[in-house]
Amino acid sequence: MQTDSSFTFVLFGGTGDLSMRKILPALFEAHRAGGMLADSGKIVAVARHAADRGEYLQWVNEHVKPYVSKNGVDETAWASFLERIEFVKIDLGNPEDFTLLRDAVKDLPGIRVFYLATGPSLFVPICRALASVGLNENARIVLEKPLGYDLKSSNAINDAVGEIFAEEQIYRIDHYLGKEPVQNLLALRFGNALFEPLWRREWVESIQITIAEELGVEARGDFYDNTGALRDMVQNHLLQLLSIVAMEPPHSMDSDSVRDEKLRVLRALKPIDPLDIGKVAVRGQYHSGGIRGSAVPAYATEPGVKPNSTTETFVALKVEIENWRWAGVPFFLRTGKRLADRVAEIVVNFRAVPHSALGVSALRAGANRLVIRLQPNETIRLYCLAKQPGEGMNLASVHLDLAFDQFFREGQMEAYQRLLLDVINGRLALFVRRDEQEAAWRWVEPILNEWKASNKPPKPYASGTWGPAAASAMLAQHGTCWLEEEN
Incomplete structure (x- = not known):
């Protein structure tokens, strides 16, 4: 470049x-x-x-x-x-x-x-x-980010900035869109005949998108206590990753073609009925616990945080997209602080084969799985079943790695480096357009309003775990579990 x-x-x-x-x-x-x-x-x-x-x-x-x-x-x-x-x-x-x-x-x-x-x-x-x-x-x-606190404040900032700069001059940055595996997800889908025919409800059982952090709020207690995980991570990073995963093939890779398709996904998100929020949305707050052998404090005792704060540090959501490609496929989104590991990944669980002569293991949903790891290491792995060596037809899960460093001599470019070069060179495709941002706020805001109106405290979870048990129970209702729970 x-x-x-x-x-x-x-x-x-x-x-x-x-x-x-x-x-x-x-x-x-x-x-x-x-x-x-x-x-x-x-x-x-x-x-x-x-x-x-x-x-x-x-x-x-x-x-x-x-x-x-x-x-x-x-x-x-x-x-x-x-x-x-x-x-x-x-x-x-x-x-x-x-x-x-x-x-x-x-x-x-x-x-x-x-x-x-x-x-x-x-x-x-x-x-x-x-x-x-x-x-x-x-x-x-x-x-x-964050560009506003809600739809109204976001629009106010965009209106004011838009009076001074034209839309094509404005670059709303989301660094997750600059990560190498996200770019390779687009290459896999739209550059190969292998994946695109399978990238739909007939062949996909469910999709998980996780952004987990070991750190707490650190020195950002004042900011975070007025923001929370839904505003800080879901409204931007997670919904942007969701739109990349679920978008239709664009006409080309120019900025508006890509962002038009992302916008269609965001507008197709099924609105969450306030009466169903307890079933499809889990909010939690970390308590004291241990991270890799070190004791850490509860969120409510962090500097800058109100002692009786009800701000969420964890969110898990079940999301549906109302279009022909994805109708009926659950997307599970999850983010949180003080979790068991630092990881960001997209997991595409493909459906089991309809009939197997090779035993029940081949009938397990998720036996074929694509895992796009964004952090801490950036990899893409395709999991499938293969015969174990030895007597009998015993199957085991194996994986194929896209080992970029073995095929390309150039080192992987960090997300901010890629995006800053795109700004300098006038490439807008990996930046968020105003109508995308509005669509995301419009979908998120009813959840924020219902949580505020109900005045229910977040579910507690111990630091160093994977969040409240309710997040696992939500997936269990659909006959599945988070990726780490299978091991």
Whole structure:
């Protein structure tokens, strides 16, 4: 992925956690690879916690360098990367300070990319301040999640930003869409005749999508207690992954063709009846327990969390899609904090054979299964039954690996690196369009409202487990279980 596109990448929140752990390391990896970033491209960090460029570069050396290059830092590449970085000290609450930014970038080349690695409350003020100094022309704006608290607040942000930037200038980022296995899922489905005929209700028993974290809320207690797992993970990451899995073949891989098909999935989600929420939606909150032998506190005792908080740290949902391809196939979505392992995966369970002369094991649903692992390691595995060596026809589950590192010499690109290059090069396919976001909020909001109205506390679960027992019971009602429960 080489480019000659010159750019000026303006990073708001230049000393924030996201910039430190993800954005600047991703830009460095693109720089180190050679040819991915135009030599003339510049990075302009905006913050108020450094006095000048020298102090900011010192901060980058101390805080960003530990997150780059797992196999060590190429010092020559690192030194030349630092030469790309400029710094502007701005108080984001003072629109007059944006004249300093205008003056700093006016002679820098190429397309301007404004990355808002800030809280959502600053999105609109920053955009208005950029427009006030004429920086909204020949520009792209990147908005991090969460984009609003509900449909109304999301629309308010989108309306205000949309008055300043055209839709094709707005890049709403969801880093899960940039992960290599998600891209390979599209390649598997739409580049091969093998899978697509089976990718439908006649052959698929159920689909699971899990994003599990071992960590708790860490230092984000204030934010998380006003957000919860449904807003933080389901409305964006999980529903975006669901739409990728379930979408129809697009006309092409251009941005609107892909996003049109994702939108059709989101609009086809079966609305959840408030009377049925107790059957198809499980919310939980972690209590004290142990993670890999270390004791961890309960959510309610975390810093910044209200002692009697009813915010959920776990959600499991049964979702249905009302269209001809997927009618009757349950999609089980799950996310949570302080769970037994850090894993993100998509599990496609195919139906059992209709009749077997090889024994009952061949009649088990899920004997044929596709597992797309997004983290911690990125792999795709196809499970099937094979005969065990020896006497008799005894079957065992085996798997075929898509071992990317054995076929391709290039290392896998990190999600943020891919997406930042897409912004610089003007590729919108892996970013969320406004109507997608609205459709997701519209489906999620009745669940939020019902949970608030019922005032029922989340179900407790011990840290280091896989969440409340009710999540397993929900799948058991459909004759299935979560993947880890089979072992």
